[in-house]
Amino acid sequence: MTTYIVRRLLQAIPLLLVISIVLFGLLQLIPGGPAQVALSPRMSEQARHDMVVALGLDQPAPIQYVKWLWGTVHLDFGNTFKDGRPVLTEIGDRLPATVELLGLSFLVALLCAIPLGIIAAVKQYSIVDYVLTVLSYIGISMPVFWFAEMLILVFAIQHGWFPTSGRQTEGGPSSFWDSAHHLVLPVIVLALAFIASWSRYLRSSMLEVLHQDYLRTARAKGVQRLKIIVKHAFRNALIPLVTVVALDVGGIFGGAVITETIFAWPGLGRLFYDALSSRDYPVLMAMMELSAVTIVLCNIIADIIYGILDPRIRYS
Amino acid sequence: MATDSIHAGMTGGDTSGLGEQDTVDVRHLGFVALAWRRFRKHKLALVAAVLLIMLTGSAILAPWVSPYDPNHGDFSAFNSAPTSAHPMGTDFTGRDILSRVLYGGRISLLIGFSSMLTAIVFGTMLGAVAGYFGGWVDNLIMRLTDVVLSFPLYLLLFVLSAFIAGQSGGKNVLMIVLIIMAVSWTYIARLLRGEFLSLKEREFVQAARAVGTGSAGIITRHLLPNAIAPIVVNATLLVGNSIILESVLSFFGFGVQPPTSSWGSMLADGLPNQATAPWGTIYPGMMILLTVLSVNLLGDGLRDALDPFSTKK
DSSP, X not given: OHHHHHHHHHHHHHHHHHHHHHHHHHHHHSSSOHHHHTSOTTSOHHHHHHXXXXXXXXXXXXXXXXXXXXXXXXXXXXXXXXXXXXXHHHHHHXXXXXXXXXXXXXXXXXXXXXXXXXXXXHTTTSHHHHHHHHHHHHHHHSOHHHHHHHHIIIIIIISOOXXXXXXXXXXXXXXXXXXXXXXXXHHHHHHHHHHHHHHHHHHHHHHHHHTSHHHHHHHHTTOOHHHIIIIIIIHHHHHHHHHHHHHHHHTHHHHHHHHHHHTTOOSHHHHHHHHHHTTOHHHHHHHHHHHHHHHHHHHHHHHHHHHHHOTTOOOO | OOGGGOOHHHHSSOOTTOOGGGGSOGGGOOHHHHHHHHHTTOHHHHHHXXXXXXXXXXXXXXXXXXXXXXXXXXXXXXXXOOOSSSTTOBOTTOOBHHHHHHHHHHHHHHHHHHHHHHHHHHHHHHHHHHHHHOHHHHHHHHHHHHHHHHSOHHHHHHHHHHHHBTBOHHHHHHHHHHHHHHHHHHHHHHHHHHHHHHHTTSHHHHHHHHTTOOHHHIIIIIIGGGGHHHHHHHHHHHHHHHHHHHHHHHHTTSSSOTTSOOHHHHHHHXXXXXXXXXXXXXXXXXXXXXXXXXXXXXXXHHXXXXXXXXXXX
């Protein structure tokens, strides 16, 4: 197992290198590259030249890349164009807000999706199954940002039950209830799509397991229905779900950008959006490379958990 | 009744549908006819197909059916609530939302369908080559999909489109299509590679090779037709996915640029006035939801209908 993990981690290194080269190249190729962005058109020729040299933008792209890579492996992502703070500090400042929002959303999504998926599978073709199927189709088909808009419209603007944006009330004392109050709508938005797709996955894998012979055997020898569903069926149906959840965790930054921007949540997604608007290249590069690392790591974790849950799988 | 040749799809679970029409000897039916017999049992998918035809039709016929010019503001009615003159209300410059929804659908659906087509063509080609030839070609293509799949796609999508924002008209639409294609071809490529890997070992392929059919002939005449079902199902789902991606991009201002508008950019337009004129965001969003929902339901119906071993009712 250890050998397997080490091998997978070593294999991830060239993959991440290729990704970083492609990302770096893309940012270079795109018109209005870094050199033009950090500069104000009203600067004098000398000031402009000094700035280009200071940012290292006068050097050829491969050298810039190697410098960037050297910094990155030492966890130095450079300084932001905006105010010259280290990118890593900026990311560290925003991380707690994002972890809070995403962690809670994943928890809520799992707590809802698991029972819903099991119920839909156990009561297959019942009215409950039918309603859940239609609802999950709607959940999957709905544009996330539109759902967020509608929630804000109804629950924040029309009824005023929840704040429209932010992480806590401006200027007010920070309290647990105030934070919780601000979390409700963004968490619902982020969790809904996951609930819809995960419960579908769990339903179909439960159905597959429920038709297996060993479950018939368990029933025949008189094991309680609830025990069959939870201990015998669910444990096996969980295996495919784990992969899907791990992959979704890896790709979560995309969803975070959308939700955090709409709810003005001061997290990493918002940081990315702002960096994009102001073309803050060091921030963009760091965020994309970190997301790629997250995705690759989550893939590896998914495979490891898969092996733990399913003893038939042997890693050699 | 020729029960011996009736497919598993008709015997699974629901037998209530076995009316007089089903006494036809299914041995004489072709692939499409058989698929249609299974598809029409899927009521939700049938409804979805009709809905999708209506939505597409209204978008195509927009110049003839929409009551107003979508870009002409009625200065006597800013942010007007839905009335008989403006069934879906007007936006902040008095433009008729119904007309804009119809015209916006043209762009949204155009981008949705073209992104799907380009992604399917590109993904199919790479997947077919990888699966058929194997060896280093396969290795190279699969490593490429690994790289693309490990990209933070949404972030990449945003970055790429942020730089094309500002271009106008057809060029902009083409760029959006290409960007969406670039992030969506991997799934179909992997799928098709898998299909080809197993298909190419079958006897009929060996027979074709034995009589001297070339690689191109085997791929196009023998392998592709047998892999058509997963391609069609994924094509359907890709249309929905592309429409969502386009709407996200346009919503954040990185997609289609004014004066062209799509459902996504209408949502962005309506947002500042949401408190006083919620119809500006409700209707375009409903259109996206309805389109993607019917595309997804259709894909699900097709998945069951095209799979000869489907046991679903």
